[in-house]
Amino acid sequence: MKKITIAIDGHSSCGKSTIAKELSAILGFRYVDSGAMYRAVTLFFLRNQIEFRHLNLVQESLKDISIAFKMNLENKLQEIFLNGENVEIEIRVNPRVASAVSDVSAISEVRKFLVKQQQKMGEEGGIVMDGRDIGTVVFPQAEIKIFVTADAKIRAQRRFDELKSKGQETTFEEVLANLEKRDSIDSTRDDSPLIKSKDAIELDTTNLSREQQLEFVLKLLNEKNATMS
Numbered sequence: 001m002k003k004i005t006i007a008i009d010g011h012s013s014c015g016k017s018t019i020a021k022e023l024s025a026i027l028g029f030r031y032v033d034s035g036a037m038y039r040a041v042t043l044f045f046l047r048n049q050i051e052f053r054h055l056n057l058v059q060e061s062l063k064d065i066s067i068a069f070k071m072n073l074e075n076k077l078q079e080i081f082l083n084g085e086n087v088e089i090e091i092r093v094n095p096r097v098a099s100a101v102s103d104v105s106a107i108s109e110v111r112k113f114l115v116k117q118q119q120k121m122g123e124e125g126g127i128v129m130d131g132r133d134i135g136t137v138v139f140p141q142a143e144i145k146i147f148v149t150a151d152a153k154i155r156a157q158r159r160f161d162e163l164k165s166k167g168q169e170t171t172f173e174e175v176l177a178n179l180e181k182r183d184s185i186d187s188t189r190d191d192s193p194l195i196k197s198k199d200a201i202e203l204d205t206t207n208l209s210r211e212q213q214l215e216f217v218l219k220l221l222n223e224k225n226a227t228m229s
Helices: 016-027 034-047 055-062 088-093 095-105 108-121 134-138 152-165 172-188 210-228
Strands: 005-010 030-033 067-072 077-082 127-131 144-149 201-204
Touching (some): 005 016, 016 030, 016 144, 016 210, 034 067, 034 077, 034 088, 034 095, 034 108, 034 127, 055 108, 077 088, 088 095, 095 172, 108 134, 134 144
Parallel strands (some): 030 127
C-alpha cells in the first residue's frame, strides 16, 4: 500500500490510540502518539517546577527538552523517552500529569515546539498519528482523517478501569471530572482547539468493541485505497 498519512483525532479515552496502534501494526506504518509528547513535556515542567503561566520561562525551558520514541523489542511496543529516560509508564499513571497536560497543551509555545517535530516525523508518509489537532494542524493534507468520539461516561469508565488495572487509587467521579475538564480545555483553547476537520470521518465508539472499531477503519482504508489505485 502507498505510504499515506493517517490522522486520528478525538477526545480523551475514546479509543483513538488503540485504533492507531493496531492500524499501524497491520499496515507496517510508523505510529506516533502525539499525546504522549505533550505528557512528556508536562512531566518535565512538573519535575522542574516550571510555572505554566510564565511564558518566557516556558519558552526558555523547551530548549532543554529532548523527546524520542523507541521500540521495546520485548513487548514490540513503542515507548517515549524524555531526555534519554523512559517515561512511558510515568506519563500514563502520574495523576499530576493527567491533571496538568491539557493546560500545558494549550500553551502556544509548546504546541509550536511539538508540531514542528511531529511534522518532521511524517515527512515521508507511512505514518499513523493520533492526537487532537493532527488532521487540522499537523497534517491538514492527510489522505485519511478520522475523528473519534464517545459518550463521556463511557470514556471515563474505560479510563477508570485502566487506572485500576495499573494499581492506581482513584474514583470514577474523579476520573470523569478530570476528563470533562480536559474536554473543555481542549475544545476551547485559542491555539489549535480540538475540532473535527471538515473532511474527517467520524467514528463514535460508545457502543463498539475494539474489533468493530478496527473493522470500521479498515473498511474506510480499503475504500480509500481503491480510489487511489
